[in-house]
Amino acid sequence: MTVKILSAALIARFVDIVGAAHAILRPEEQAGYLREWRDRYVGRTPVVLRPGSTDEVSRILALAHAERVGVVPQAGNTGLVGGQIPSAAGDEIILSVERMRAVRDVDAAGGTFVVEAGVTLADAQAAAEAVGMMFPLSLASEGSARIGGVLATNAGGTGVLAYGNARHLTLGLEAVLADGRVWQGLRRLKKDNTGYDLRDLLIGSEGTLGVITAAALRMVPRPAGQATAVVALARSEDALALFRRIETLAGSGLTAFEFWSAGVQDFALAYGAGVRAPIRGSHPWYALIEFSSGCADGRAMGQLAGLLQAASDDGIVQDAVIAQSGQQARDFWKLRESFSEAQKGAGGSIKHDISVPVARIPEFLERAGRIVEQVCAGARPVPFGHFGDGNIHYNVSQPVGMDKAAFLAFWETMSEAVHALVTDMDGSISAEHGIGQMKREALVRAKSDVEIEMMRAIKQALDPRGILNPGKVL
C-alpha cells in the first residue's frame, strides 16, 4: 500500500466529519491514544477522530479510502499486542469509537441485546444484569475494554470454559468496510445458514477487514446457585486429573477452572493491593474452581464439596477451601485478576499467551521451563491462566537482581523458543490476545504458507488499498 503524509487540508476534511470538538490534534492531548498500557508500543498520529455515529465512521473511511490514508481503529486501548497503536511514522489516523456508547436495544425475552462499539464490557454486563440476565464475558480489564475491541480481538477471559469467547456470544454485527460501505448484519438468530460467515470473519480480524460499530450479543440466564473454591496442588498433572474428573461429572456446570503457580501468587501477595492467600502454607500450584447450578439451593456447593473431598481422599488435592460467602468468592477472583499487574513489582517480565491441548499442559510447562532456563539462567517462570481452555499465560519474570533492560533484551530469543515449542505441540502462539504488531513475524513462522496466502487474499478482497490498521496481523 502507499500512504502519503497528510496535508493540513486533508486533515481538515477529516476533522469536519466529526466536528472540531471531537478531533484531537494536539500531541499532548493525544497521549492516551498513542500508548499501550505496558508502554511497549508508542505511535504518532496527525489526528484522533472520535465519531459519534456509524454514518460518521462511514464517511471517515470513505475519505481515507479515496485518499489512501491508513486508519487505526481503537476502542478501549487495553490490547496487549499493539494492535490499537498507530505506527511511529505518524501518517495513520486513529479512529476511536469511544463516543459510540449506546445500548441500542435489550430484548430480555429473546435473550439478546445490541450495543455500540464504544460500550465498555462492564457496561454491557450491567445492561444484561439490569434485566436479570448475564453477559458472561469477563476480563481483568473489563472496566476499560470496549465492545469494539473485545470483538475485533475475539477476547476470551475467565468465562470461556462455559460460555465461549466473544465470538460465541455474538449473534450479529454492524461494521463499516474499508471503502465506507456499511454492512448491516445485526441479526439476533441462533441459526442462520444463509451464505458465508462474515460475522466470524470480522470477529478476531483486529480491525484489518472492517470497523465494527455495533453488535447483537447473547445474554444467558444468571446461574441461581454458584460455588467457588481454591485448591492447592502438588503437580500440574493433578490439575489435569482434577479438571477431567470435574468436567465429566459437572459438564456445563463447571463455569471456571483457573490455574496458577506459587510464584505468581507470591508476587500478588507481595505487590498486589488488598489480596490475601486463600490457603495457608505454600503449595506448588493452585486452581480456582467455579460451579454454577440452575437451582438456588446449596446444590452447587454440596456437589463441589463432595468432588473436592473425593479428590483429596485420592491424593489429587493437597488442600482446598470453598468460599462461604459472595465476598470470599470475590476475594478469590480478585487474587486471580491481580496477577498481570502484580508482576510489575518483580521487575521485567517476558509474556506469552499460548494454548496447547489441555491434556498436554503439564508437558508444556515442563518443557518450557527447561527452555527458559537455557535462554536465561535464573529467570522465573510464573505461569497462570485458563487451564480448562488450554490457555496459559506463560510469563517469565527476570532473575533476582538482574537489570530489567538486560532481561527484556532476551524477549525475542525466549519468545521464539517458547513459540517453537508451542507450534511443535500443535498449540497456538496467541490464544486470546491476538497478533497485532507484536506477533506478526511469529505468525508467519507459526502458520503454513497456504494459510498466510489465504489470509492475504481475503485482506486484499475486503481492503484492496490496505488502509485498515496497516501493519497489523499480516
Add this chain to the structure above:
Amino acid sequence: MTVKILSAALIARFVDIVGAAHAILRPEEQAGYLREWRDRYVGRTPVVLRPGSTDEVSRILALAHAERVGVVPQAGNTGLVGGQIPSAAGDEIILSVERMRAVRDVDAAGGTFVVEAGVTLADAQAAAEAVGMMFPLSLASEGSARIGGVLATNAGGTGVLAYGNARHLTLGLEAVLADGRVWQGLRRLKKDNTGYDLRDLLIGSEGTLGVITAAALRMVPRPAGQATAVVALARSEDALALFRRIETLAGSGLTAFEFWSAGVQDFALAYGAGVRAPIRGSHPWYALIEFSSGCADGRAMGQLAGLLQAASDDGIVQDAVIAQSGQQARDFWKLRESFSEAQKGAGGSIKHDISVPVARIPEFLERAGRIVEQVCAGARPVPFGHFGDGNIHYNVSQPVGMDKAAFLAFWETMSEAVHALVTDMDGSISAEHGIGQMKREALVRAKSDVEIEMMRAIKQALDPRGILNPGKVL
C-alpha cells in the same frame, strides 16, 4: 466463469488420478449421485470421481483449476437445497468424498477426534461413544449424512440448543483449495486467536470456497442422567412461555425443546411406520423436552416433573407424559424424526426452513398462516422444528383432493411471500439447510447488496476461476 465441455482425453486424466475402479462413467451407475432424495434436483456429469486421499483431492482440483472445469463436491447426498447436485448441462464433475472414511485419531483425554469427510455422522457419533464420550450433533439423516457435507452446510439438528451447530463442534479443518493447495488447519484448540477465522469461513460455504477433507471435532461428556417428555399445548404462546421458564431454571440442562403441530403428528400417525401418539386426545401443539444432568440419579426426571407440574397448574400445559424408559424416550424421538418423511403421504408439500427470534415464533406462525391461505386457499400448514433455536420447518401440505403438480406450482409464489415475512421479521430464510441451488434468488432478495458484494469478493479471492460448486450459493 467459462466452463468447457470435457474432452475424453481430459476425463481420462481425471480418471487416472483416482484409478478406473473409483471413477464412475456409466450414467446408470451414476444415478445415486445425480439425484437429490426428494427428486427436486437432477443433474448430469461426465464422471463421478471417488478419491481415497487428500492428495488425490488435491490433484483433482489442481487439474480442474488448470482446465477450468467445474467441480461439485458431494458427501452423503442428503442435502435438501440441491447444493450437492451438478447442473443439467453435464459439464461439471462430481467429487465424492465417500471413500475417505478414516477416523484418524480419537483423543479421549483431550475430548477431541479427527475424522475424514466421508465418515457418516452416525459413525462419528459411534467413535465418540466408543471412548465414553458423545458427539452431540444429531439429524434425521445421520445414518447417511457425511461429515464433509455436515460441515459444508453447517448442519444443525436436534442438539443445537445445548451444543450448537456443526460450526460450534468443530475445532479445526483440513481442506483443499480451488487450485489444489491443501490447507492444513486441523487444530484441536479451544482458544486460538492467530489471524482470520478461516475455519468458520469454510464451514457453511457449501463447497464453494474449498473442499473439506477432514475435521477435528469436539466430544462432550455423556450426560449421566436424562429425562424426556412430550407435552400438549393449547397455543404456540404457551410453548414460548414454557420454553422461557425451563430455560431460566434449567439453563444448559435443557438439551432439547422440539415443537410440532397437530397436523404433522396426524400425518406421522397415518403414514409413518411404527410411530404412536405419546398423549391421548387431540391438542393443537406439542413439544418434546429433553433434560440432561451430570448426576446419574433421578434428578433430571424429578426436576422435569416438578417443572411440568407447575406449568400445568398455571394452565400453560394441557397434558404431559415423561418417558419412563429409554425405549419410550426413543419412541418420542422416533415420532419427531418421522415428520419430513411422513408428509409425503399427504401429497405435495412446499417446505420452508426458517428461523426468527424465538420470542416471535407465535407471531410468525399466525402471520404465515394468513399468507399461505391467501396464496392457496385450503393449503395445510404443518409446522414443526427446533423451537428453542427459533428454527421452524414451515411446511405446507396441499389442500385435500388438489392435484399435486397444481399445488407445487405455487412453490415460488408461496416461498417468496413466506420469505418476505421472515425477512421483515429479521429472520433467516435458511436456518439450517443452506442455500444451494434452491435459494440463490431468495438470498439476493433477503440480503443487502453490501453483504452479497462481500461474499462475491471472498469467492473471487479464494476461487478466482469459479470452479468450486458453480451456481451454488452465489
